Amino acid sequence: MVFISGTHRQLLESYAQLGYCNPFLPDRMRLERAVLGSEFKEGEAVWSYRAEEPQPRENIGRLQRRVGPALETVRSRLKGREGSEPAPRDLVPL
Secondary structure (H helix, E strand, C coil), X not given: CCCXXXXXXXXXXXXXXXXXXXXXXXXXXXXXXXXXXXXXXXXXXXXXXXXXXXXXXXXXXXXXXXXXXXXXHHHHHHCCCCCCCCCHHHHCCC
């Protein structure tokens, strides 16, 4: 069994890039779209605080709900519960 599939790797790499990107540039929306796919809600060109709507953006909540299961998959594999060992590239920070 592969430790991290290509699709799962892309998802996790996109999450990692979200943490390092400038949220005020359009690249942020590209990365959110890459992670959320069809769940991405269009509407804003860049991330910004909205005084008239102070609640968190809908895509942020969706990102938060999706990251937990993705991380749990990796966590359980690192603990060896699923019978696969990480390759060296799986352990290198992005």
